Amino acid sequence: MSQENVDVVRAIWEADRRRDWDAVYEAYDDDVVWEDRAGLWGDWGVARGPDGIAEAWRRWHEAFEEVRFEFGDVAHDGDVVVVTYEIHARGRGSGVDVRQPVTLVWWLAGGKVVRITAYLTRPEALEAAGL
Numbered sequence: 001m002s003q004e005n006v007d008v009v010r011a012i013w014e015a016d017r018r019r020d021w022d023a024v025y026e027a028y029d030d031d032v033v034w035e036d037r038a039g040l041w042g043d044w045g046v047a048r049g050p051d052g053i054a055e056a057w058r059r060w061h062e063a064f065e066e067v068r069f070e071f072g073d074v075a076h077d078g079d080v081v082v083v084t085y086e087i088h089a090r091g092r093g094s095g096v097d098v099r100q101p102v103t104l105v106w107w108l109a110g111g112k113v114v115r116i117t118a119y120l121t122r123p124e125a126l127e128a129a130g131l
Contacts, residue, residue, distance in 0.1 A: 002078055005079060006074060006081050008027055029113060032048075033114075033115050034047045038103075038118040040100060063092055064089040065090050065091075066089060067088070068087075070085060075131050080106070080129045082122075082129050102120065103118070103119045103126075105125050
């Protein structure tokens with residue numbers, strides 16, 4: 001199931017690039033949880049459910065424009081996928097360009113994303129994922 005889970009995560013990234021939010025949120029389990037341990041999402045903390053995640057992203061996009069994530073290194077095993085992304089964004093009010101790596105750990109069950117945790121460093125994400 002591991003490669004299929006990588007394909008699910010990659011499809012979410014591709015849908016995000018197209019701004020196809022329905023496809024993004026359709027890949028999430030109804031009880032999905034997104035936890036920010038990277039500190040990159042301000043007051044995000046923990047977002048619950050597709051609607052909670054959508055609301056957290058809405059708040060994030062209030063602060064940043066021209067946001068894009070470049071899909072990077074992948075590690076996976078069973079139902080866990082770890083991807084390091086390069087975030088490119090511009091501060092909406094400040095105009096400051098931001099380039100920041102972040103590593104997300106995606107946990108899946110039955111082909112749906114059940115949990116996402118953001119880490120500032122790849123080593124801590126790999127450790128959390130047991131890889």
